Structures are given as structure tokens and as C-alpha cells.
Amino acid sequence: MNYDFDEKINRRGTGSVKWDTYGNEYIPMFIADMDFKPSPQIVAALKDRTAHEVYGYTRPDRLLYETIANWFYQTYHYVLEESWIRLLPGIVPALAVAAHIAPGKAAANTPNYPMLLQGPVRAGKELILSPLKETNDYYEMDFADLEQRLTSDTDIFYLCNPHNPVGRVYQKDELAGLSRFAQDNDLLVIADEIHCELVFDRPHIPFLTVDEYAKQHSITLMSPSKTYNIPGLGMAFAIIPNPDLRKKFAQISYALPHPGFFGLEACKAAYGNSGQWRDELVAYLQSNRDYLEEELTQRFPKAKFTHVEGTYLQWIDFRPYGIKDPHGRLLHEAKIALSDGRDFGLDGYVRLNFGCRRELLAEALQRIGSVIQ
Structure with a gap:
């Protein structure tokens, strides 16, 4: 090493x-x-930026979007258009903001990341909880249980993949099953995929790449913060291929601050050179x-x-x-x-x-x- x-x-x-x-x-x-x-490479990028000694408002440059898109293609063999990317100060505020994109209830599995469970609730949304199906310490999404619990006004499902805390990396057939379930129930999927590069047994599959419904009816949240151990720098992004959905998300997230320049520089160094x-x-x-x-x-x-x-x-x-x-x-x-x-x-x-x-x-x-x- x-x-x-x-x-x-x-x-x-x-x-x-x-x-x-x-x-x-x-x-x-x-x-x-x-x-x-x-x-x-990240440390060097931050030192170089610090050496400038002027720390004013910073506009994300084209290289940042190119770096994210190139990293996504190299990692997942999927072409990501730069216009789909919306920068965020973190995933946690985005989990709450996304709850406002539709008027009805939201659903999620348990156990689950506490901030994912709290996000829609703190945004004033009722959250329906469906336990993951556990067999011999192996957890799976239980669509039959979820079907029974959903109400007619449920319009959002929160996905955590790779899953925190049970450590699952969902396979293609599981994600395709979620996409079919979402289509049958007219659900938007908010996918928290912050641990996407920290996988051991199989590659991670971004939900938006599963099929056309998943692409057009999802908001994928990613960040270099977990993999590259830079959570204190406040840098994340949403991937939203659907232009109407992207416009709505931009409107409801207008008050979220942009990432600071340290986060921007660290992101480029992480995805580009690390x-x-x-x-x-x-x-x-x-x-x-x-x-x-x-x-x-x-x-x-x-x-x-x-x-x-x-x-x-x-x-x-x-x-x-x-x-x-x-x-x-x-x-x-x-x-x-x-x-x-x-x-x-x-x-x-x-x-x-x-x-x-x-x-x-x-x-x-x-x-x-x-x-x-």
C-alpha cells in the first residue's frame, strides 16, 4: 500500500x-x-487554495461539473449530463427540502439513517414506515408490506443505498423491483447514495440508471464526503435528469447555500485525482x-x-x-x-x-x- x-x-x-x-x-x-x-491530492488542493489568501464568494467552475460527470461515467459507465447536477451544501438538508417537492405523504424503510427518517418529518410531512424484511441477518425491501401501508396520497419513497445501517448494496433486480413498485404507485424516489463508492462485494448501481422510470422519477443525492473523509467541508450534489423535477427542486432549495470554495476544490481533487x-x-x-x-x-x-x-x-x-x-x-x-x-x-x-x-x-x-x- x-x-x-x-x-x-x-x-x-x-x-x-x-x-x-x-x-x-x-x-x-x-x-x-x-x-x-x-x-x-485533496490536501494539496486545499493548501493551494488557502495560499491565495483571499476567500470571497466563489462560483463553481466548468471543471467541477466536468469532473463529476467524468467520475460518474468512469465509475458507473453511464453518461451524466452536466445540466442534471445541482450543487448542495450537504445531503441532510436536501433530504428535508426534497419532501416539499410533492404534497402527499412519504415512505421509507426501517431501520434507516436517522436524518433520512427525520428529514421529511421535520419538513412537515407524514412518514410511513415499512420494516425491511430480515432473514438470517439479511435485509431486503418488502414490497408486499409497503403496499399494505401506503395510502393513496403517498407520493415519495426515500431509498438509502448503500444502506445505512444494515450495509446492503442492492442488486439490479431489487432496484428494478423498486422502480416497478414506484411506477405502479406513482412514487418519486429520493435516493441517498452517499456511500456509493464504499462497496466490497459488488458494484454500486445508482438508482437513476436502472430504467427510464427511475431516471425520470428520482432525485439522486451523492457526495464525496464519506468516501474521501471530508464531511466537514460541506459538498454534495443532486442528480435530476427530469427537467421539470429539476426546476421544482431548484425553486424549493433556493435558500440552501452553495458549497464553499474548499468543498469545491476538494471535490475536484477527490473525483479527479484520488x-x-x-x-x-x-x-x-x-x-x-x-x-x-x-x-x-x-x-x-x-x-x-x-x-x-x-x-x-x-x-x-x-x-x-x-x-x-x-x-x-x-x-x-x-x-x-x-x-x-x-x-x-x-x-x-x-x-x-x-x-x-x-x-x-x-x-x-x-x-x-x-x-x-
């Missing part, structure tokens, strides 16, 4: 949400950012995933956990150990800060972020093992 993902970096005292929320005795493995430096760094990162994360699965199986044989196909987030069920609140117990007794399953819609679960150096992951498992036996 050319890049050292085992480097120990002290993030305390930097205002880090991950490392400065709890005390020095805690190992934080909750919020979804990684403990790795971004690619040297491919080798990304590939080595994904390989490191996959080795962490495999190590984590082996350790969970050996240390906690009664626990249930998903096989992570994408993301760096492990979904774990500790209920077989008779623990009702594993998040609280591990926080207080093991000094491990995980994400609480209740925030995702399920009691008794935790989400563990393995986007860290292996040594820290091993220490965290040792601490968990001191509490759960």
Missing part, C-alpha cells in the same frame, strides 16, 4: 464531533466519519470488515450481525445476550460510544463504525468483550 491507514492521528481538541463529544477515556465509534487523512487512494482505502476497510466479522463470531457467538456489503458501519443485535440497552451499557461500562439502534428505528441494536485503524478496532472489541460475555 502507498497510504498508511494505520497511522495514529490525535483528533482530540479539534472540535471533532466524533472525538470531542465524550471524555478522553472513551473510544468513539458512532458518527460516520473516518479517522484517516484524506488523499494527498482514485488510487480510494481503492486502497476500500481494501483496508474490507479487511477491517472481515476482521470484525471473525472477531464478532468468535467473541460473541450469540450476537447477530449483518454481512456488510457496503459502508463502514456494522449493525449488531446484542438482544440474545438479554441486554435491552446495549448502547447505554457499553457507553457506561466499556467506555465505547456506539450509535444507538433506537435512533434508526430498532431497539436492542447498535451500529459500530469500523472506519478506523485496526489497532483501535481491536481495543474496542476487547472492551466490549469485558462487558458482554
Whole structure:
């Protein structure tokens, strides 16, 4: 490897949400950012821009749109027109803004990313929840259940793919099934695909590429922030092929600020020059995933956990150990800060972020093992 993902970096005292929320005795493995430096190309781009020493309003240049379109084609072999792209300061505000694009109710699966579940609700929309179908710790969309729960005025479905927290990377037939279901029920699909490059077992398939209905009736939300570990720079974008839908989204999102110039520069460096760094990162994360699965199986044989196909987030069920609140117990007794399953819609679960150096992951498992036996 050319890049050292085992480097120990002290993030305390930097205002880090991950490392400065709890005390020095805690190992934080909750919020979804990684403990790795971004690619040297991103760092160099930011240093070059900083050296200018004037930080005024900045207009996105043509190169940015070309870079995004080229990256999309190289990654997904699909031609993305630059006019389809609308820049955003982040995906979370877009999840709420998109709820205003249609007047009826919205639907989503559970468990799911908390901000995805909260977005439409905070926008004043009623949200219908349909549990993912779980068989032997493998989750699938349950269209029969969703069909029963939908009302005639439901007009939006929120998709999370790769899925946070269960780690699924949906296959072509599953996404085609969603497109047929959406067409049968006249639904617009809002696709949160922020983890799209962090996949291990199969390529990610953007929903808009599935078929013509998906292309014309979806808003795809993407960002370099998760893959390239730059969430603090505030850079994301929506892909909206349908011109009428794109116009509506522009109207309802007019108050959202544009990304700052640091985010613009980092995006170009990420998608344009950081491919080798990304590939080595994904390989490191996959080795962490495999190590984590082996350790969970050996240390906690009664626990249930998903096989992570994408993301760096492990979904774990500790209920077989008779623990009702594993998040609280591990926080207080093991000094491990995980994400609480209740925030995702399920009691008794935790989400563990393995986007860290292996040594820290091993220490965290040792601490968990001191509490759960």
C-alpha cells in the first residue's frame, strides 16, 4: 500500500464531533466519519487554495461539473449530463427540502439513517414506515408490506443505498423491483447514495440508471464526503435528469447555500485525482470488515450481525445476550460510544463504525468483550 491507514492521528481538541463529544477515556465509534487523512491530492488542493489568501464568494467552475460527470461515467459507465447536477451544501438538508417537492405523504424503510427518517418529518410531512424484511441477518425491501401501508396520497419513497445501517448494496433486480413498485404507485424516489463508492462485494448501481422510470422519477443525492473523509467541508450534489423535477427542486432549495470554495476544490481533487487512494482505502476497510466479522463470531457467538456489503458501519443485535440497552451499557461500562439502534428505528441494536485503524478496532472489541460475555 502507498497510504498508511494505520497511522495514529490525535483528533482530540479539534472540535471533532466524533472525538470531542465524550471524555478522553472513551473510544468513539458512532458518527460516520473516518479517522484517516484524506488523499494527498485533496490536501494539496486545499493548501493551494488557502495560499491565495483571499476567500470571497466563489462560483463553481466548468471543471467541477466536468469532473463529476467524468467520475460518474468512469465509475458507473453511464453518461451524466452536466445540466442534471445541482450543487448542495450537504445531503441532510436536501433530504428535508426534497419532501416539499410533492404534497402527499412519504415512505421509507426501517431501520434507516436517522436524518433520512427525520428529514421529511421535520419538513412537515407524514412518514410511513415499512420494516425491511430480515432473514438470517439479511435485509431486503418488502414490497408486499409497503403496499399494505401506503395510502393513496403517498407520493415519495426515500431509498438509502448503500444502506445505512444494515450495509446492503442492492442488486439490479431489487432496484428494478423498486422502480416497478414506484411506477405502479406513482412514487418519486429520493435516493441517498452517499456511500456509493464504499462497496466490497459488488458494484454500486445508482438508482437513476436502472430504467427510464427511475431516471425520470428520482432525485439522486451523492457526495464525496464519506468516501474521501471530508464531511466537514460541506459538498454534495443532486442528480435530476427530469427537467421539470429539476426546476421544482431548484425553486424549493433556493435558500440552501452553495458549497464553499474548499468543498469545491476538494471535490475536484477527490473525483479527479484520488482514485488510487480510494481503492486502497476500500481494501483496508474490507479487511477491517472481515476482521470484525471473525472477531464478532468468535467473541460473541450469540450476537447477530449483518454481512456488510457496503459502508463502514456494522449493525449488531446484542438482544440474545438479554441486554435491552446495549448502547447505554457499553457507553457506561466499556467506555465505547456506539450509535444507538433506537435512533434508526430498532431497539436492542447498535451500529459500530469500523472506519478506523485496526489497532483501535481491536481495543474496542476487547472492551466490549469485558462487558458482554
